[in-house]
Structure formats: structure tokens, C-alpha cells
Amino acid sequence: MKEIARKILNESKLNKSVLTTLVFIFIFTLIVWYLQYHWKRRRLYAFAAKRNGPFTFPFIGNALYFAGSTDDNLSNVMKIIDGYESPVRVWLGQKLFFVIWKPQQLETIMNSPHALAKDEVYKHAEDIGGTGLFTAPVPKWKRHRKIIMPTFNQKILNGFVEIFSEKSKILVEQLQRVAGKGTFDVFDYLSRCTLDIICETAMGASINAQTTDSDYLKWISKAMEIMFTKMLVVWYHYDFIFNLTPLAKEYADVAHKVHTFTGTIVKKRKIEYQKDLKERPEASLEEGSNIAKTFLENLLDLSEKGANFTDEEIREEVDTFMLAGSDTSATASSFAFIMFGMFPEIQEKVYEEVICVLGPDRPVQCTDLGKFEYLERVIKETMRLFPVGPIVARAITEDIQLDNSRIPAGSSVALIIKKLHIDPEIWPNPTKFDPDRFLPEEVAKRHPYSYLPFSGGPRNCAGIKYAMMNMKALIATVVRKYRFFTEYKKVEDIKLKVDLMLKPVDGYKIAIELRE
Template sequence: MIEVLILVVVILSIYLRNKEYNHREKYKGFYKLPTPSSSLPLLGNAHLFVGKNVLDIFSELVNTCGAPCYAHLPGRFYITASPEEYKIILNHPNSMGKSTTYNFVGRLFASSLLMAPDHQWKKNRKFLSKGFNQMILDSFVTVFYEKSEYFNVKLKNIDYDQNDIYSLFEKYTLDVFCEATLGIETKLIDEDDCEIVNFITKGQRILIGRLSNVFKHSDILFNLTEDGKYINESSQHFYNFVLDIIAKKRKMIAEGQDIMAQTNKLPVLDLLLSEKEAFEDNYIKEEMLLFAAAATDTTAYSMAYTCCLLGMHPEIQEKVLTEVMDAIGKDREITCNDLHQLKYTEMAISEAMRLIPVVPMIGRRAVGDIDLGTRVIPANTDVVCLFINTHRNEKYYPNPKKYDPRRFLPEEVAKRPQYSYLAFSGGPRNCIGMKYAMMVMKTTIANIVRNFHITTKYKSIDELEFESSIIMTTKHPLDCHFTPRK
């Protein structure tokens, strides 16, 4: 019996070694790439990154091996920072699906645009895009402006040394989202401790943090931890929040109170509810959680970083102020027509998103081979597109750590590869709400700058230390002060 077992083990070992050899022969170009030298059976290179933040993991890989490179974490990962490769990968039919690393957040967004399989994603994306057409977005600007006015009142009256700027921006952007997109007015910004915002921020850190802790990879084990219990309880709280809004909207529609529901062009929630035979509440709540999280964190942090950079560079802040005053003036309401005039303001925001991309990387899964021309990425490989490295590459952006909005003059943009700037990702699965986000940011930044002088203690971007789960944040509170203009 023992002899038979030994024979089986030997045959299996030979088979696996031959299979690995044949695979390496077939994909020589891929396996010639740099990779960490230290590797363990089953775990691969994962032991090198235990306890580290996901941004630190891939940044360390690139700093050690260069880009492109590959690693086993323990699955096979290909890491790139090339615009030319992004263009292929982000448009390739074999890499429309998300990386396996997203499975840790997939429990909250299983059927949403983030995690839906390709065939379902195409159908839902096409349908939901109707809720982001320009006519609907233009109708939101009144909400953006009114909310930004109230936000300015909060900026006048807070103690900046005692309050978290991130949290303030997050509560503001979630209030904007709830009224503009869901059609329900909220005043989360008045809450000292907003449970929903806390969940959106803390939840992503916990879920992505599972990547660097092998004991939390199992859902069963994770659910037994304090972090797992927090995710389960807080996600249910948010779902109840959304389901309550859905119930209110259904009642308003039934009573004929919801004017938007009577038109052919509807914001997202109204659109989903108008197709009640096709979309169940369970799907709607997942999609709304995704939109709320994206609208809250990405927009909030981008505005916080823009304000911080304007504080570091008063001469650029003055140019934004001059443009706003010339186009709108000191007190007039900001309208959708005004936003088209704020070209330098948009450049200042875009440059902030280049220098500090709130989504510094994304991951895709190669379900089949992807031919890059110089090499082939094998099927069943996770692909990491490291946007932050591209955004700070002097090949595309000379003196890359300098904050310079002129980089986004049309003639400057034309000089760079198409995929060298990916603040909203790229390809068919790019951010569905990028126009919405830019319109919120332009309205808010314009209204802040004409009412406040922004200052910060930082003199350079190098003084900021970053980490990332999905959203890139500083490891420390962000110093940013707003003094009312006289």
C-alpha cells in the first residue's frame, strides 16, 4: 500500500513538473520578466508582503523588479505601468473581468457593475448609462450648488485641528449623491459620527486588507473575526438605509409625487425602479451601495487633495479664483452653463487627480491569453495596472511631482499617449460616473475658492505619506484650512 502511494506521488510530481515546464516554454517572454527571487511552495512570493498595505505590496514589487514584472501572491500576477499595454489590456475581451483580489469586496457588490460577469455587465451598463446623460447631469447642478453653499457654512464653523477633513468631504459628497441621484434629501454632514460614511471608508480597508492576511482569505474564518462581524453588521445597516429610500421612492411614484418618474430621462434610482419587473430590490441595493461608495470616497478625496494642492500653491489658487470671479462673480449661483467656462479649474482638478490618483491601481483577470506584442500574458493571470506609477513617470510628465495644471492644456494632452492619464480608468469598463464627478468637483471647488483662502502646512507632495485599499489616502490626517475671504 505504501509503495502504491509513493508511486502515485512520484507520478503526480513528474506530471506537475512537466506541466509547469511546458507552460514556461510556451510563455517564455512572460517568464523572462523580473520576479522576486524568494518563493515558497504554494505561497509563492506572498510571504514577502504579509501585513503590508496593497499599495505598498505592488509599489515594492515595481521598486524591486521594475515594470513590467510578475509575482506569485500566491496566484500569478502581472504588474504593468505602460500606457501602450493598458490600451490592450483594458479593451481586450479576455480581460473584462475583475482581478481575484476584488473577490474580497465582491460579497457586497456581487451583481453590481463592479463585479458582474462580462455578459451581465454589458447589459446593465448600457441600461444604467441612461441615468448619466448630459440632460440629467445638467439638472443636478442646482443640487450641487445648494449643497456646496451649505458645505461652505460648515467650513466657516469647524475647528480644523479637531475635525477630519476627509470625513467632512465624504459626508458632503454622500449628501449630494442622495439628493441628486436618489432623490432623497439627507443631512449627514450635520452628524458628528456618520455610521454610513464610516462603513464606506473603514469597510474597504478591512476587505482589501484580507489580501495580505492568508488566515482571512476564508469567508468562514473571516466572519468569525471582529472585522468580519463589523462588515456584516454595517453592510446590513447600509442596505436598510437604501431599502428604506427605495420604499419611499416607490410610495412617491405610486402617489404621483415623483415628477422625475414621469419623464423618459431618469436618474439612476428612478430608472431602476421604472423597470421594477426586471430589477429586484436586492440588485438595486447592491448597485446603489456601489454608486454611493464611488460617489462618496473618490469624489471626496479628489476634492480634498485638490484643495490641499491649491493650498500648497497659492499662485495656482489665485488663477482658479480669477477664472471663477470672471466667469461667475462673487455671489451668483453657479449653473451648468458656468461649468463649461471653468477650464482652468478643471485643469487644476485633473492635475490633482494625476498627481494623487484616488484609485492608484486596478486589477483585471486574464481568462484567456492576452498578446501584448512583446509578450503574451498567460490565461488565469491577474493583471495589475499601476496608474500611480504612470501618472508620475517623467517620460510622460516632466518633473512629475510638480503640481502644474498647464499639463492639461489641449496641446499638452495631445503630446501624450492616450492611456497615460487614467484617473477614471479606461476602456469599456471605465467609471460610469466620471462626468457626474467632474461636475460636482468643479461646482464645489469653484464655490470654495471664491469664498475661502485655502492654506496648508505642507510645502511639497513628498510630505504626504500614502496607503491604499481601493481608495488612496494619507496615513495621517490631511492638513487643510479654509479662511473666509474678506
């Protein structure tokens, strides 16, 4: 028995010794990894030390600024950079950002070939939008952008104005439900209208989102909601954590439904296109024979003429166009209607211009849009104060020299369009709503990168003209029939938040009355 006990004791000591050795090896390996990790990043630390920024905590950096409600995320960004010179150093965990808002610096960054890549936070949009123009890696983006841009030429866009006008007239009818009945959130009505418009112009599909309980609208809304949540909740950035949540299953389900809907239309239109191609001479983008064609039909044309898009690539570009084009136009138009309610004299000047151009009943035509000069200035001033994309994030692949510092490879930049648009050095009395800031002689006084509602540089929004034409037609159609009012008394009363797009925390609160 003593011999057995001695063996057990010896084995226990041996096991304890082995365990101690393994623990020591693990701790040593961890320390070595930790030191190597930081040694490889020493250059980032050196550059970060040269720029001012808020106090940084170990490991988490400045992440505590974003630990509260998402309603506070934009104000927290403004607080972080307030009092510092651009660029400001900010750490989000172990990720280094340089926050930038000065025009000359924005111009350098946005035009640099070393800042074309989107920051990795945008990868969370790929589940729903794939790798279309918005999220595509640089090589794919360069190829697709060059091929796709002809589909946004003026002749093709002019063919969409009839759709803009038709869907806006349905919006006027739908708004009768709430006319004279007090305050409501106008965004729901506008988002349904712009979704109808985008479905018609992108795919040639009628989903009747304004007049029916559209499943597609529900899928898009839920997908966007989950996508924003995934972007904003830091621990959801890790797929192994996000996939443990009920949101992951729901996100996969709505993404599948959206992709199936779009993919089915792509296949159907492709069959129709190939059949039609056999029965007619090949059309050319330059000849204007495709003016009334949808975005999808033009992509099929391009693919036939050498672009060689796969069905999945076409579907991803259509999905991107759908997602980027509907809520953005609805958001900007909703803010414009709030401004109408806040500034009745500006609203009446817009109304008078629209009546002068259109008369009381004639639908908007493409030749009318260029005549809405004051309306255009109102839209631009609205998007100055309320830029739909208030923050743009880019990854830096090689060092970029700015006027006062160097941005190192391996870091990212956060380009704060909202801060740029209210910089008092550029915009005197910046919170004053003044459409005449966009008179030609005033625009000429400012740096070209002082105003970036559609981003800037080669990776700016491809649909700038489309968006402006859409908003002009919609607003002109609606303001001709309704007067707008709002509970907001001044611009500063509108508390804002960001979940990819800029939104008012308390909603787009307006009231309307029919004009006599």
C-alpha cells in the same frame, strides 16, 4: 494469558501496519495531487520564466513585500517594479500577476475582451456592494452597463448641479468651525458633503450627514474599513478563516443595515413610481422630462421600459453608485485642497477664475461648469499625481499578446495607474505640479492611455462626467470663501498608501482662513 497477550500483540502489529499503510496512501495521494497541480500550471510557469521580476520564494512567492504595515503597500509595489521593464512578473503565493504601466500595453489590456473580468480580490467588495457594475461578472456587467449608461447623459447630470451647489454651501458653513484654528483633516468634512450629495442624487434621500450624527455614514465607514482589511490581509481571503474573527460578524451586521436602508428606499420609490405612472403619461429618457430625477428613479424608468431589473439588482446598483461616488470625489477634492495650500499662486488663479464666472455670491449653475477651464486643469493634474484608484486588477481569461510579451490565460494583471502617471518618459519632471500639462495642445502630444484616473476601455468608470461636475461645483463654492494652507512643503513629502483608494498616510492636513 499468553494466548491473549499474543492476540493483543498481533492486533497491535496489524493496527500499526494499517496505520503505516494509511499514512503512506495519504502521502502518496498528496504527492500525486501536488504534481498534478503543478503539471496543470506548467504553462503559467513557462510564461512567468520569460519575464523579469523580483526574487521569488517557494510557496509564498513575493508575498513578503506586503507582510508589513498597510502604510507601506504602495511604496512596496513601486519597489518591486523599479528597475524592470513592463510587464513585471510577480507571484503572490501561488497567484501569478503581471504588473503593467506602459500606455500601449494598458490600451491593449483594457480593451481586450479577455481582460474584462475583475480579479478575484474584488469579490471581497460584494458583501457590501453586491454585484453592481463595479464587481459584476462580465455577462451581467455587459447587460447592465448598456442599460444604465443613458442615466449618465448630460441632460440628467445637469439636473444634479443644484444639489451639488446646495450641499457645497452647507460644507462652507460647516468649515467655519475650523477656520483660523490651525491644521485639521479636511477629508471628514468632504466625505460627509459628498455622501449627502450622492444620497440625494442616487436615491432622493436626505441623510444630513454634514449636520447630524448620521447612522448611515457610520455604517458605510465601518463597512469600507472592514472591506479594505479583508482585501489586504491575505489569510482573510479565505472565508473559513475570516468567519472565525469578530470582524466577520461586524461586517455582516453593517452590510445588513446598509442593504436594509437602501432596499427600503428602493421599495418605497418603486411604489411611488408605479402610483405616479398611472397618473401621468409615460416619460422618455430622451425627452428630458426626467432631468431632475435621481439615479434610482431612472433605474425604475429603465426597468419599466424593458430592462426588467429585480429589486435586488436595483438595490445593488444604487449601493455601488453610493460607495463608488462618495469617497472617490471626497478623496480627489481633498488632494486638490492640499495642492491649493502648497501652491498659493495656483490657488489664487482658481479663485480669480471662479470670481470672474460666478461673482462673490451666486450659486454654481450647470452653465458655469464649462467655464472653469483652469480649475478643470488643476483637478486633472491633481488626479495625475494622486489617482484615486492607483491600481486596477483584471483576470486574464485567454492569452493576450502585448508588444513585447504574451500574457497567459489563468494569470492576472495589475495595472499601475500611479506608476503610469509619474513615468518620466511621458511626464517630464513628473512630481512637479503643473496644470498646464492639460492644455489641449499638450494633451494632443500624449498617448490617449497616458492618463487614466478613471481607468480606461469599456470597463472604465461610468460616472466620469458626474464626478468632474461634482468636484468643480464643490471646489468652486469652497475656494470662493476660504484660503487654503498646508504643512506639506512639496509633493514628495506626501507619503501615500492604498486601501482600494489612494490616501495620504498622515491624512489630508490643511488649514483654512476666511477670505475678506
